């Protein structure tokens with residue numbers, strides 16, 4: 180990678196993007212592809228230091244709302260070509276996602292979701308417990324009541340995707356400043372005119388908020404109140420083992436997810452209903468807890484007994500940026516010019532990023548409305564036009 184600039188920021192830019200995670204870098208790349216010239220990305224720490232570098236790298240199309248399915252489906256197509264497009268190995272592997280449940284009451288939901296996904300041309304199949312063994316041998320199906328499987332789902336390595344986008348941005352002249360914090364936003368009337376950063380001021384007509392779990396704090400600087408709350412989630416990686424697990428296994432009963440990386444490690448996490456929301460981003464607690472290790476190990480062994488012999492190598496935590504309907508917030512704000520959001524992804528911003536960014540860049544540069552972005556606007560909460568996705572796991 181070309182060394183990142185370390186001097187002062189430029190006096191002006193056509194667009195300033197806050198956040199050096201997957202969404203900030205992807206939208207910078209997509210804008211530059213569409214001819215926007217002077218683009219600056221500001222990252223207060225290092226690239227991938229937010230949720231992106233802490234995530235499980237899972238990419239699935241098995242959702243219960245059409246907007247999520249369509250964005251994920253387009254993103255899978257983008258991920259299939261991303262390594263060659265960006266010129267960097269992304270370790271994208273389509274081992275499928277096996278979504279299981281131990282709960283009879285979930286079966287109808289799984290069937291309905293598979294039918295909706297099929298209508299959107301996603302090749303999801305509904306499986307009986309015994310059929311899961313063809314996909315994940317050694318899975319303990321004693322409690323499993325049913326499952327769905329989509330062979331086109333998969334995983335990628337988050338840091339490679341971040342570095343791939345960053346390098347592709349640099350080749351196109353995008354200026355990426357790390358260790359550079361946005362402090363304030365300048366407004367004239369109802370229009371963004373610039374930003375103040377820890378390395379100086381930049382005049383700009385366009386500010387894009389890709390600040391992940393810090394998006395709410397940033398939005399407040401332009402007087403916008405986001406309904407997002409920030410939730411802590413832990414995840415772990417085991418020692419490397421011989422390849423034995425193709426799909427990501429995910430349980431909609433207890434929220435565990437686990438997959439095997441190309442290096443043989445099991446990577447997985449489990450949601451914790453007792454995790455509180457965090458009001459103060461400067462106090463996000465990303466330390467590891469024994470409670471997670473115990474809960475995860477028990478749940479993993481429940482589905483995959485041979486894991487009993489494996490050693491956990493490392494665990495860490497990150498923040499989800501969660502909206503009331505667990506779907507992202509994309510687009511601008513009525514009455515405020517020059518300000519856009521790409522945030523609120525809960526546990527699925529890595530998988531949706533390529534197409535959320537491409538659609539946003541297309542809308543911004545063409546001025547044409549986008550049907551999916553319109554359905555994911557901030558205004559939906561005020562209008563009561565909220566459709567929650569039921570398959571939020573982790």
Ligand SMILES: Cc1cc2nc3c(=O)[nH]c(=O)nc-3n(C[C@H](O)[C@H](O)[C@H](O)COP(=O)(O)OP(=O)(O)OC[C@H]3O[C@@H](n4cnc5c(N)ncnc54)[C@H](O)[C@@H]3O)c2cc1C
Pocket residue numbers: 197198199200201202203221222223224225226227228229230231232233234235236237238359360361362389390391392393394397412413414448496497498499521522524525526527528529530531573
């Ligand atoms: C444990 C865990 C597991 C997950 N697993 C998955 C998964 O399997 N699949 C999936 O799709 N998603 C997953 N996610 C969710 C996913 O990680 C996020 O939705 C996604 O990475 C969000 O990317 P982003 O670029 O929008 O935000 P981030 O990656 O958080 O980037 C935002 C960046 O903005 C920077 N920033 C904030 N404020 C400022 C400021 N004032 N000035 C300058 N810079 C600033 C931050 O430092 C940060 O680097 C997981 C998340 C966690 C925590």
